[in-house]
Amino acid sequence: MIQVRSVFPRKLRVSLCLLAGLTLLACDQTTPGTDDAPPEPGVLEPTRNGPPGAAPGTCWGKTVSPAVVEVVSSRVQIKAAKVNPDGTIGSPPVYRTKEEQVIVSPRRDNWFETPCPDVLTEEFVSSLQRALSARGLYGGAVTGRLDQATRDAVQAFQKSNGRDSAVLTVASARDLGLIAVPRTPTE
CATH class of the missing domain: 1.10.101 (Muramoyl-pentapeptide Carboxypeptidase; domain 1)
Incomplete structure (x- = not known):
């Protein structure tokens, strides 16, 4: 743990901390609700741009x-077994486990009339x-x-x-x- 000794008296340190906090608050120029992204059409509000083949005017x-992704594990041989001339195994094969992500079902938009x-x-x-x-x-x-x-x-x-x-x-x-x-x- 590091200890820092201040050259400022305690009252002045508290005042400086308050002043720094107020300065940071004054720098916040955001207006509530203005930084939100517009709603995605169809998800939060109806849209006339429906799925392919939608009737005009609907x-x-x-x-x-969301897509369903699963991790699939498989064993992969990375070194073959050594077989002795008499047919016995001198050293067994070496395997490693390989994991990969597989999309079981893709992301899908489910359209409905509104x-x-x-x-x-x-x-x-x-x-x-x-x-x-x-x-x-x-x-x-x-x-x-x-x-x-x-x-x-x-x-x-x-x-x-x-x-x-x-x-x-x-x-x-x-x-x-x-x-x-x-x-x-x-x-």
Whole structure:
């Protein structure tokens, strides 16, 4: 342990430390929320740029399934066995264990249809908040704004249906009674 003796009196050292701390705080020029990267389209907000073959005018969201990687071990012979003229083994073979990473399944984008931003009006979001509140998933005020509490409630509702995303799917909106279910004509 190193000990340093200060030539400054204790009160002056404390004052200098406070001044240094305040100076560092004053240098912090960041504004909350401005250094965040924009949300990835489809993951945190719907996008019209859906998967290949998506119908024109539809909006999409996506979840990303990460790649599954496993470490595979194998034995590799690095030195062959020495066999004596009489057929006996003079020295056994030498092996080493080789480990390599193998992608078992690649990263995958899971696309799903979402209501488009022009559908997500204040009235629609208010109805969404009421529907989630009726199911005990949303405890906030009905504001008509798609805030974080609403997104969390959407994600909780959809997680129970196998979709782990805060972006509302068309299927979930239909399950909540917010979007009409298309009917097939009867003959």
